[in-house]
Amino acid sequence: MNVEEFKSIFFWEWGHRVLGRLAGIGFVLPLVYFAARKRLSASLPRHLAAMALLFAGQGFMGWYMVKSGLEDSLLETPGAVPRVSHYRLASHLCLAFLLYAGMFSTGISTLMDWRFAHKGTWSGITGGEAAISNVLTNPIVRKFLTRSRLLCGLVFITAMSGALVAGLDAGLLYNEFPLMGGRLAPPADELFSPDFAKKPDGSDLWWRNILENPTTVQFDHRCLAIGTYIATTALWMSGRNPVVRAALPPLTRSLLTGAFAMANIQVLLGISTLLYLVPVPLAAGHQAGSVALFTMLLHILVSLRRPGAAARVWQQAMKARAATVAARKL
Numbered sequence: 001m002n003v004e005e006f007k008s009i010f011f012w013e014w015g016h017r018v019l020g021r022l023a024g025i026g027f028v029l030p031l032v033y034f035a036a037r038k039r040l041s042a043s044l045p046r047h048l049a050a051m052a053l054l055f056a057g058q059g060f061m062g063w064y065m066v067k068s069g070l071e072d073s074l075l076e077t078p079g080a081v082p083r084v085s086h087y088r089l090a091s092h093l094c095l096a097f098l099l100y101a102g103m104f105s106t107g108i109s110t111l112m113d114w115r116f117a118h119k120g121t122w123s124g125i126t127g128g129e130a131a132i133s134n135v136l137t138n139p140i141v142r143k144f145l146t147r148s149r150l151l152c153g154l155v156f157i158t159a160m161s162g163a164l165v166a167g168l169d170a171g172l173l174y175n176e177f178p179l180m181g182g183r184l185a186p187p188a189d190e191l192f193s194p195d196f197a198k199k200p201d202g203s204d205l206w207w208r209n210i211l212e213n214p215t216t217v218q219f220d221h222r223c224l225a226i227g228t229y230i231a232t233t234a235l236w237m238s239g240r241n242p243v244v245r246a247a248l249p250p251l252t253r254s255l256l257t258g259a260f261a262m263a264n265i266q267v268l269l270g271i272s273t274l275l276y277l278v279p280v281p282l283a284a285g286h287q288a289g290s291v292a293l294f295t296m297l298l299h300i301l302v303s304l305r306r307p308g309a310a311a312r313v314w315q316q317a318m319k320a321r322a323a324t325v326a327a328r329k330l
């Protein structure tokens, strides 16, 4: 690496560390301020404190990941390229997704509670708690919620398998789609190569190939991605059934269409990233796309949750304020 290349890579890493610290401070300082002024509703401090801990864990994981690329043995081997452990890279992305899921769900839930307390609408439903309860206890909606939860988990697992692809540079192999080397799947002896087993009895052959063999890791990601796409399409089509459509809240229906559209974009981004040999803008777009798809599913789950404690507290506060104003007028 020459000095100019080093400067560029240094800039990205330095910028990422500074942004990470700013995000941490930007989260913890307001949290301490609002907690000290007792401005948080009953369940929020616990959720937010857990997220502050996750933030600290994420910082630690970032350090631990970078450390894995600084092995002394690399300096001794001529031509060796420092690389971080793909397991630690995936763990870093996993924590980022969990932290994001916690923040997004908490933020949207709080906004929905506020809207319900002030405007009386919930995911597009009007008519108060009884109407909401009617919709959310409908067996069709319960079934839809279970499927959405499973799909959200599948998107998460697919994204984590993508991190293994990125960490092993497995996107630089088999740059074609839908085939791999002219076949739907590479030969079994390549997918489960004995070269990756470390135990003499070969008992780790399966899991090491699934997690460490770049060919198998890319194949896993393709299979999971196709599974995710089919599952998203199936959920979207179920939402087009007139009975299901009539049962779902309006907001959930719109988000479902958004999720289906995003799954299409995400698959196209993934295929383009592979065909063009992983150029950074496409790879970054594909990573951002996974967050957008995950966001749609998280939002669907939140749209099918009941109003929280904060909504009731705000409603009571508004009633108390209205009573005080009325009393003053008398």
Ligand code: HEM
Binding pocket: 093, 155, 158, 159, 160, 161, 162, 163, 164, 165, 166, 167, 169, 170, 171, 177, 221, 222, 225, 226, 228, 229, 263, 266, 267, 268, 269, 270, 271, 273, 274, 278, 283, 286, 287, 290, 293
């Ligand atoms: C729902 C579908 C998909 C999701 C949620 C998803 C998610 C992800 C994620 C999160 C990463 C890691 C990005 C990073 O950490 O830099 C990734 C990497 C990757 N994905 Fe996907 N992906 C999907 C579909 C696909 C498809 C269909 C393909 C192509 C066959 C594909 C090819 C790749 C490649 C080549 C990489 C490595 C990029 C790199 O090295 O930076 N993905 N994917």
